[in-house]
Structures are given as C-alpha cells and as structure tokens.
Amino acid sequence: MTRKYIDCREFPSEMNCTVAISADSEKELLEAAVQHAVTIHHHADSPELRAQLVTLFHEGTPPTEAPRTA
Structure with missing residues (x-):
C-alpha cells in the first residue's frame, strides 16, 4: 500500500x-x-468537495519544501 x-x-x-x-x-x-477544508477553509462538506479533494491526492509523502505554485 x-x-x-x-x-x-x-x-x-x-x-x-502550510498544512x-x-x-x-x-x-x-x-x-x-474534508475536516481540514471545512474547519479551516470554511468549505461546505459536499459530494462535490469530496470529489475535488480526491483529484488532488498524490502518492508518497509531502515534500519538506513548499511545492511551486502556478
């Protein structure tokens, strides 16, 4: 896994x-x-939010340095 x-x-x-x-x-x-998005970023827990979050998942562990943003 x-x-x-x-x-x-x-x-x-x-x-x-920076989480x-x-x-x-x-x-x-x-x-x-979802808990983080709702509590910290004030998003509503919805099927759409959950579907969007899954598309943002990466395999492995987060890098120690902040990734570059577009």
Whole structure:
C-alpha cells in the first residue's frame, strides 16, 4: 500500500496555509482533508468537495519544501 497525501501549499490562499496531510488509505486521507477544508477553509462538506479533494491526492509523502505554485 502506497501512502497518499494532499498539500495546501500547492494552492495559494489568503491565510497562506502550510498544512500537508498524509495517510495510509485514501478513505482516511479524505476524511482528514474534508475536516481540514471545512474547519479551516470554511468549505461546505459536499459530494462535490469530496470529489475535488480526491483529484488532488498524490502518492508518497509531502515534500519538506513548499511545492511551486502556478
């Protein structure tokens, strides 16, 4: 099983969030990412949010340096 992660540093925001979350399962990562998005970024928990978050998952572990943003 490959570890997965999502990294807020890839997405510029007003709060300059530097959180990266990783987990051993996609289900666990999704629940943690939804909790973070709702609590910190004030998104509504919806099927659309969950579907979008899954598309942002990467395999492996987050890099120590902030990724470059577009």
